[in-house]
Amino acid sequence: MKTLLNITLALAVGLGPLVAGGLVLAQDYNPVADGQALVTMYCADCHAVGATGDSAFPPAPRFRELHLRYDVEFLSEALVEGIVTAHPDMPQFEFDPQQAAAIVAYLKSLEPQV
Template sequence: MVMTGLSMAQTAPDVQRGRVLADTYCSMCHSIDKVGPSPLSIAPPFRELHESYPVEALEEALVEGIVTGHPSMPQFSFDPDQASNLIAYLKTLE
């Protein structure tokens, strides 16, 4: 899902930044929207993450560096502000 200018303008800045991060780093494998399958079938859609655990619990792992969430997931880490923004975006998908 691509956000239109109007819907982006109506979204909180931290959520907007989180959406950009998700699109940039995660959307190649994960569905980052409220509908649709993940491009990589073993990568869970972001909208389902909260069903397994509180998404806030991911913040520390995002900063320290997620080594692997699924077998083909690359290692990456975010700075604290980026992690907070990504969590804010994930919460909009609950």
Template structure:
């Protein structure tokens, strides 16, 4: 019986540790909203799908090109790319943090 109790407690700890905190979940949802409203006209911003603009990388693969956690400064100062069709976007620190949290959630 004691072994079963230990296993149940250990399982609960793993579940609680693996589950994102409510604040992080809210940040990810906000980042998803920002991606949908700001970026989705060119980029595939979800876990599936193709980008409406063929040259625009899918958000689910950005982490393969860039360490997305390092994009905060670029997002806040005005992200620009070498592609002339991409407009320059500027996000406040909270928006940049939320967008990065969403991008990181796509890595899983």
């Protein structure tokens, strides 16, 4: 019995920081920052993804202006199913639902605050 108690205590002490660390990570989730990281990684080669600047590929829309063309809330489904455009140079991307939500949150953060 004493051995079982020692093992349980050792596991609690040993795994405590991991569990606590997981809880901290869950609290630190920032969809806007995650979305910004995703669009920087996947889109910045062609699109202006920030609050300023021009697109490296001039026909590529600036992300800060997407809300003028689309309700960016509706882009989530396209991001999950795979964005397909008539433009042959645009690669097809597919994101998981959490990534799509983060991208939408970031795009919404670029919209002018009223």
